[in-house]
Amino acid sequence: NAGVTQTPKFQVLKTGQSMTLQCAQDMNHEYMSWYRQDPGMGLRLIHYSVGAGITDQGEVPNGYNVSRSTTEDFPLRLLSAAPSQTSVYFCASSSTGTGRTRNQPQHFGDGTRLSIL
Amino acid sequence: DQQVKQNSPSLSVQEGRISILNCDYTNSMFDYFLWYKKYPAEGPTFLISISSIKDKNEDGRFTVFLNKSAKHLSLHIVPSQPGDSAVYFCAARGGNNRKLIWGLGTSLAVNP
Numbered sequence: 111n112a113g114v115t116q117t118p119k120f121q122v123l124k125t126g127q128s129m130t131l132q133c134a135q136d137m138n139h140e141y142m143s144w145y146r147q148d149p150g151m152g153l154r155l156i157h158y159s160v161g162a163g164i165t166d167q168g169e170v171p172n173g174y175n176v177s178r179s180t181t182e183d184f185p186l187r188l189l190s191a192a193p194s195q196t197s198v199y200f201c202a203s204s205s206t207g208t209g210r211t212r213n214q215p216q217h218f219g220d221g222t223r224l225s226i227l
Numbered sequence: 228d229q230q231v232k233q234n235s236p237s238l239s240v241q242e243g244r245i246s247i248l249n250c251d252y253t254n255s256m257f258d259y260f261l262w263y264k265k266y267p268a269e270g271p272t273f274l275i276s277i278s279s280i281k282d283k284n285e286d287g288r289f290t291v292f293l294n295k296s297a298k299h300l301s302l303h304i305v306p307s308q309p310g311d312s313a314v315y316f317c318a319a320r321g322g323n324n325r326k327l328i329w330g331l332g333t334s335l336a337v338n339p
Contacts, residue, residue, distance in 0.1 A: 114270070151331070153271070153327075153329040154329075158325070216327060220270045
């Protein structure tokens with residue numbers, strides 16, 4: 111059981127380049143999310159999805175796109191990279207339930223370290 | 228405006244003693260609270276959680292206490308071990324909202 115897998119682990123981009131950060135989970139989780147972590151800022155939510163075909167914006171969505179065509183995959187796209195997007199990016203997933211099973215923790219990947227020059 | 232606050236950026240404790248990490252929140256709608264541990268170059272790992280219907284939850288060396296009237300929760304680690312040295316994040320959410328609100332973390336150093 112691999113859990114949440116993020117690729118690549120490291121990436122260096124030039125300003126203006128585009129790229130896609132991959133995230134896959136094998137736990138059949140409905141909820142998936144992308145965070146960025148910057149020094150002194152904690153974890154900030156970029157985009158999230160409550161199921162295939164459904165996505166929504168988080169706290170810091172500008173400059174990023176997401177899609178959710180399958181339950182397993184939730185890629186994050188940088189359309190035109192900017193130095194301000196240099197960060198560590200984490201993908202997380204959790205199951206969703208109701209009633210007594212409503213509270214489920216999020217499980218994280220090991221992150222993608224992205225530098226934009 | 229931070230809804231989840233961890234006011235101590237760092238904490239240093241001797242091995243074998245108790246570590247107490249604190250977290251305050253402002254939103255009275257929060258009803259589920261979680262603690263995560265994070266080592267360098269790894270993703271956060273879920274540690275323990277508590278629902279607002281409880282005031283204490285225990286899992287081995289880790290206990291989380293919730294004081295709803297004070298909007299305060301704490302994580303106790305007893306006894307502390309060097310392997311517990313990590314950054315600890317407090318997170319919260321409320322109602323049917325799946326989004327977690329995160330504190331900025333407390334870096335714990337357990338000294339041998």
